[in-house]
Amino acid sequence: MEQIVRVIGAPTDYGANRRGVDMGPSAIRYAGLADQLRAAGVEPVEAGDIRAPYAEECDPETRSLRTGTARFFDETKAVCTQLAETVESALAAGELPVVLGGDHSVAIGSVSGSAAASPIGAIWFDAHADLNTPSTSPSGNIHGMPLAALLGIGEFGELEWATAPNLREENVVLVGLRSADEAERALLEERDLTVLTMSDIDRRGITAVVDDALEAATDGVDEIHVSLDLDWLDPTAAPGVGTPVRGGVTYREAHAAMEQVAARSAIRSLDLVEVNPTLDRSNETAELATELAASALGKRIL
Incomplete structure (x- = not known):
């Protein structure tokens, strides 16, 4: 039976400066995600976008924690709560959720939803650690905090909505x-956590x-979440x-990594985040995101 992939948009820039x-x-989507997924042998089904008010409609200096600042905290919570429910529903229907960001703060919702029912591992393909908290972050931008939130580190330990059930830091x-x-x-x-640097x-x-x-990610668990931040690649490629x-992986290294993930693990859910078309050249980073998604889900040269 063909795998159904539920494509879910999370159009936020609350977590970023730019x-x-x-x-x-x-x-x-415009870069041809649906066609790439079909080429990988899966069938994409559109879920549309999570409702996310424009940043101009919101208060950027929301301070909802006792210490430190998390910009657009309330808006991020609303989006991630919706997203977690949508991901969880897709999995309950036997579908594989592919979440399109948006900034990396959306991973709080996608991983929480994916980990709701049973244990899961997570691989974070990213230039950054994403382990700041409101009290340690130099900027207050939540896209630098999603892993800390999911693991309940610092102030996030008090926030049930942000902490992923069934996700151990060993995985x-x-x-x-x-x-x-x-x-x-x-x-x-x-x-x-396991850290494998450039x-x-x-x-x-x-x-x-x-x-x-x-x-490491699959030790004691059957499935993993893959969170792919496009800044993992060198800026010449993305x-x-x-x-x-500077100094990220090459185009071919990124594909090799995704092909290896597809061949040797069971992906429960996938994020593609931090694509910013206003900074792109002819939508090439978005096109690369579609290609890497296809490789992660099984597309091969032969």
């Missing part, structure tokens, strides 16, 4: 990390690193992102 990433879902893996704040580095030394990829190659990531960091 505007435009809320147009990411439209750009990815969380960061791949391709090359930018972390001081507080995040200290946290990574204390916690049990230096590891340089020394050992993408295949060996992704092998290690899959082993220019349309809000927080580019």
Whole structure:
């Protein structure tokens, strides 16, 4: 029976400094996502977009926690709560949710929904650690906090909506990390997450690193969530992102990683986030997102 993929848009730019990433879902769809998914042997079904008011309609300085600042906190909570319910419903119907961001804060909703019913691992393909909290974040931007939220770190430990059930930090893996704040580095030394940096990829190659990531993420669980931030790639391959960091993976390394994930694990859910068409060249980053989604879901050269 053909796998049904439920495509869910989360058009937010609440979590970022630079505007435009809320147009990411439209750009990815326009770039041919449905055709790429069919080429991977799955059948896409559109769920439309989660309702997300424009940032101009909201109060950016919402301070809903006792310490620190989380910009657009209430709006992010509303979007992620809706998204978690939508992802959970898709899984209950036997569908595989593919979430189109939006900034990376939407992963709070997608992972929470995916982890609601049973244990899950998570692989974070990202240039950044995403482990800040409102009290440690230099900017207050929630797109730098989703992993901290999902793991209940810091102030997030008090927020049931933000914390993913059935996600152990031992099953969380960061791949391709090359930018972390001081507080995040200290946290990574204390916690049990697996961190595989760009230096590891340089020394050992993408295949060996992704092998290690899959082993850690699937230890004791049957399925994983893949969160793919397009700034994981080098800006020469993916220019349309809000927080580019030089020295990322190449086009071919990214495809090899996704193909390996598809071959050696069961993906329960997938994020494609941080595509910003206002910073892109001819929609090439959105097109790359569609290709990588297809590779992650089984598309092969032969």
